[in-house]
Amino acid sequence: MLDNQENLNDLNNQENLTFEQALTRLETVVESMEHEDTTLEASITLYKEGAALSKCCNEILNRFETEVIMLRKDFDGSITEEPITDF
DSSP states (O other): OOOHHHHHHHHHTGGGOOHHHHHHHHHHHHHHHHSTTOOHHHHHHHHHHHHHHHHHHHHHHHHHHTTOEEEEEOTTSOEEEEEOOOO
């Protein structure tokens, strides 16, 4: 398990994480919190990091959601691009 300083460094570097990196770290945080030997102080620090990572993942997904386009074939055979609005 990471110490508090490393956790704080992770929090400060989240803007540089890819979605996959943030999700992997979030999974690690959850696993760490599930250990019975995790102290209350460590759990609170991990919880804060997890909440920030969750927010980071959501922001990345929202950013990419606006970039996703649906290709639609029209009756005349032409392809039309339009944003997907129903998720």
